[in-house]
Amino acid sequence: LGFDENLTLSEILERHPKGIQYGHIVKPYEAWPILKDSKGSVLSFPPIINSNDLGRITEDTSNVLVEVTGTSLKTVLDVLEIMVAALADRGGSIETVTVRYPYRSLGEDVTPKLEEKTWSVKRSYINEVLGLNLETEVIINLLGRAGFEAYNGDEIIRVKAPFYRKDIIHPVDIVEDVAIAYGFNRIEPEWPKHQTFGALTPETKFYDKVRELLIGLGFQEVLTFTFSNQEKLFDKMRLKAQPVIEVENPKMTTYTCIRNWLIPSLIEFLSHNTHVEYPQRIFEVGDCVEPDLKRGNRSRERKSLAAVIADPSASYTDIRSILDSILLNLGLDCRVRAWSHPSFIEGRVAQIQFESRGIGFLGEIHPEVLENWGLEVPVSALEVDLSFIFTDSNMGKV
Incomplete structure (x- = not known):
């Protein structure tokens, strides 16, 4: 990308600014990764540089292959879903890709998955953490403003987190979003009920x-x-x-x-x-x-x-x-x-x-x-x- 001549992988590391800057990542290894399409044309030399032909994006580009490489499969899939969600927010449509891994443990996979996770959070737990006394309907409304889909299940509130919210790893993360939507400045400060006195050991x-x-x-x-x-x-x-x-x-x-x-x-x-x-x-x-x-x-x-x-x-x-x-x-x-x-x-x-x-x-x-x-x-x-x-x-x- 940025050069008009064909370069070998070694030449990219020696001559291209990105190769010089990031070449140390791949140099210690005998084999280097390269992505090609079905016709054998080079797409990318991760994590160094994209192709100047198929890897170049211009104002006229309408179809984009979002490719993420890394050493952690979960992290790669999470980043992929966040990226495609950002592009969809800008008017793009998301299409899946079937990946056939050469590793027997992974086999064939379809990405991005875009799977939403449903959490069960007690109303009493939300109020206990925040020190408030919010009704279920109010909590559901606040969660809706925060981008969640929530519905009443008596004392239990079912909350469906968007697929791109990878930061939701515990019910307290949902409580935090309720607090943000409610407004921290609306929560009245309260002195601790138990006094403790610090001292040097x-x-x-x-x-x-x-x-x-x-x-x-x-x-x-x-x-x-x-x-x-x-x-x-x-x-x-x-x-x-x-x-x-x-x-x-x-x-x-x-x-x-x-x-x-x-x-x-x-x-x-x-x-x-x-x-x-x-x-x-x-x-x-x-x-x-x-x-x-x-x-x-x-x-x-x-x-x-x-x-x-x-x-x-x-x-x-x-x-x-x-x-x-x-x-x-x-x-x-x-x-x-x-x-x-x-x-x-x-x-x-x-x-x-x-x-x-x-x-x-x-x-x-x-x-x-x-x-x-x-x-x-x-x-x-x-x-x-x-x-x-x-x-x-x-x-x-x-």
Whole structure:
């Protein structure tokens, strides 16, 4: 369509604007779909382009073959019926087509079917949902205005939905159309009969207290994306790849998995703000997720705290003093022992232990990591598992 010369399917993908734009849909497959008429003339190369001869529609066109292709038969048939209904609304007449599928499970089918579905809805149900007291005749009249065919069956109202109303999948959808026809502005608002009072959970209060502590220590809170990728989490941080929760069909390489620790997110934030004056002191209380096959959802989600200091004079002592202040204000008795971590400088990194379990780490970021992120000043950082502290240290009373 739009070209005056014959092209092969490969040439369409290489030369035609639509082929260039949508060719990636069919390129991975060995066989590509093509529609022909009984004379062998090409109708369409779905989902790329129509034929310039039989596929062109002009002001003089009177007969149109509406062809819908897709990977879901129900969706294809629904879209077909909606399209032909729109054309019929403009004065066209609908004719059926017999489709002979090569698949044994489908066989021969006649489309479009244009089958209307009848629903049974109680008058009491309509009034209960809307908070009204409408008579049956009023409801039937409102449904007629909404395009439905309805008739009285005592308490039960029979409602025949037009074939093109594919959005009617539950009786409440019919109630919604009654409300629209009646007019939402005519429904008087009513205060709830039961009062409920919202409140923060003890866990949220604990996390908010941690945030207040960091702000009081001169840090600025940032919020970064929970989604990340393995290059940021591991490669740039001098780590070997670890199991993470991955996106099965990612739309972009930037977000292919859920992060399992926070410091890479803060380091990335620093890399985008090298033009800002130093020192830069930022923190985040955010979610991290790790695979855990023992759990029902096969993952463990935790809330962690990470804080970083970027400054020409940033050192282990600076970040250690921040950790000590946090622990003191939270009333926690933790010990810090020498440790080793590829993302940190050897001899300037330590593990944070609470009740003999490692709950975090702190130290000076390795120069190679800084170079990977384009940072030219030293960075010291810490990360702590807040979920574990809250659960195992009686912090619910905070």
